[in-house]
Amino acid sequence: MSTSTKHVAVSNQKGGVGKTMVAINLAGALNQRGHTVLFVDVDPQGNATEGLGLSEVYEEPEPNLRSVLVSQDTALPEIIETHPEMDLVPSNIDLFKGEAELVTEMQGRKRLQRAVADVDGGYDFVIYDCPPSLLVLTDSALLAAQNVLIPALAESTSTRALDILFDQIDTLEAEYETSITEQAIVANRVEPDGEAKEMMTWFQETFEPGLPVFEIRKRVVLKRAWSNGVSVFEHTEDCDMEAEFDQLAAHLEDAL
Numbered sequence: 466m467s468t469s470t471k472h473v474a475v476s477n478q479k480g481g482v483g484k485t486m487v488a489i490n491l492a493g494a495l496n497q498r499g500h501t502v503l504f505v506d507v508d509p510q511g512n513a514t515e516g517l518g519l520s521e522v523y524e525e526p527e528p529n530l531r532s533v534l535v536s537q538d539t540a541l542p543e544i545i546e547t548h549p550e551m552d553l554v555p556s557n558i559d560l561f562k563g564e565a566e567l568v569t570e571m572q573g574r575k576r577l578q579r580a581v582a583d584v585d586g587g588y589d590f591v592i593y594d595c596p597p598s599l600l601v602l603t604d605s606a607l608l609a610a611q612n613v614l615i616p617a618l619a620e621s622t623s624t625r626a627l628d629i630l631f632d633q634i635d636t637l638e639a640e641y642e643t644s645i646t647e648q649a650i651v652a653n654r655v656e657p658d659g660e661a662k663e664m665m666t667w668f669q670e671t672f673e674p675g676l677p678v679f680e681i682r683k684r685v686v687l688k689r690a691w692s693n694g695v696s697v698f699e700h701t702e703d704c705d706m707e708a709e710f711d712q713l714a715a716h717l718e719d720a721l
């Protein structure tokens with residue numbers, strides 16, 4: 466792949482961590498900093514596609530992301546949709562079937578990497594929103610991106626989920642003779658309580674300074690931006706978490 470485009474997968478096998486919200490607002494922050502962004506919704510549930518105001522595309526017939534990855538009779542640029550802050554490769558309900566099909570396809574986990582080569586160099590950043598699982602589509606995004614951003618809740622259940630993700634990354638690196646770099650932990654929906662404070666200390670003591678930890682506090686404005694189909698940067702209300710997402714974007718600018 467060309468080094469001109471920077472690729473980042475947003476992944477955590479644990480559901481309910483606000484992974485898609487982090488991915489959308491990261492893309493919004495990068496756009497705000499003057500970058501062109503392609504957002505790839507790899508999750509068959511299509512939460513990002515809906516959250517970016519394109520829910521009607523989710524049930525459209527082929528061509529869609531399944532025909533790009535499984536049938537391979539569609540080029541990725543053919544299914545790109547536009548959004549005020551980013552371009553979007555939408556998810557589609559057919560991806561539920563497509564994920565099962567990719568398991569038995571030759572080089573199934575490498576097909577997304579080959580597909581995005583058609584747009585490489587055309588964007589500053591490609592952000593992949595992964596499913597809340599460690600199946601073939603998540604593996605595909607990790608291999609395509611070779612960089613991963615990890616959202617996690619500030620609660621004790623996160624430690625096991627992180628261990629599982631790190632083990633999977635090690636497995637992919639060994640099997641495909643590649644390197645996948647963890648770029649940051651994003652503690653998400655942090656509330657002012659004792660458990661969250663303890664977990665923030667654990668995140669920082671465990672991962673920093675080698676792996677930076679960003680803190681996104683729970684804010685209703687983030688939900689309202691989602692409901693309006695935009696990131697918090699395009700939303701009309703101010704939010705103090707804009708600064709943290711901007712710092713995250715700046716970190717990725719420097720790290721990649």
